[in-house]
Amino acid sequence: MLILFNKPYGVICQFSPHEKHKTLKDYIALPGVYAAGRLDTDSEGLLILTDDGRLQHRISHPRYKEFKTYWVQVEGEPEEQALAALRRGVDLGDFITQPAEVRRMDEPAGLWPRTPPIRERKAIPTSWLELKISEGKNRQVRRMTASVGLPTLRLIRYAVGQHTLDGIAPGVWQQL
Known part of the structure; x- marks a missing residue:
């Protein structure tokens, strides 16, 4: 599974609750998906999530020059x-x-x-x-x-x- 998410400003790239900010869980209610890379809380835009660990590694690891x-x-x-x-x-x-x-x-x-x-x-x-x-x-x-x-x-x-x-x-x- 491959998910494309337009992360808003102020959202933290984690699924566990946070005391001050919204998290991915507030937007994506799919079990077993993980972010392939991260975006800072004060950055916006494309975040890719997947349930495939190998794909997650390939997208996020600098060796693959994505x-x-x-x-x-x-x-x-x-x-x-x-x-x-x-x-x-x-x-x-x-x-x-x-x-x-x-x-x-x-x-x-x-x-x-x-x-x-x-x-x-x-x-x-x-x-x-x-x-x-x-x-x-x-x-x-x-x-x-x-x-x-x-x-x-x-x-x-x-x-x-x-x-x-x-x-x-x-x-x-x-x-x-």
Whole structure:
């Protein structure tokens, strides 16, 4: 079984109860499925769940180079040197990232509002990037954009490999 879930902001990627946040159990009432990878509580978007341990490992393990595509709203206007740094790989102190595919993009069409909304500052513009990586270490995308001077305001995982969020509203899942 393969489940595609559009995880809302503020939801924790676990099935056990949490004192402050909703969890996967609040949205998915299927026994025996587990997340293949994770998304931080303050990130949104595609989460894949399965009841197949081998498939779960293949999707989530960096050895298999399953590309993950993120839509990233950042503070500021990205200059080419910042994008070039992301394309080369960024030294985050504890590791150097693999090169990312990155491009500027318009705000995604049909994007749902985030609750709560991001903080906006009148004097500082925001921009959108599409970022593709095959890793997925803790808070990696946020750390990468911050290291090149573009703090992440909103982070949405749009795709994992060939699977995308297309047609899946926040808080909704579909079985493939």
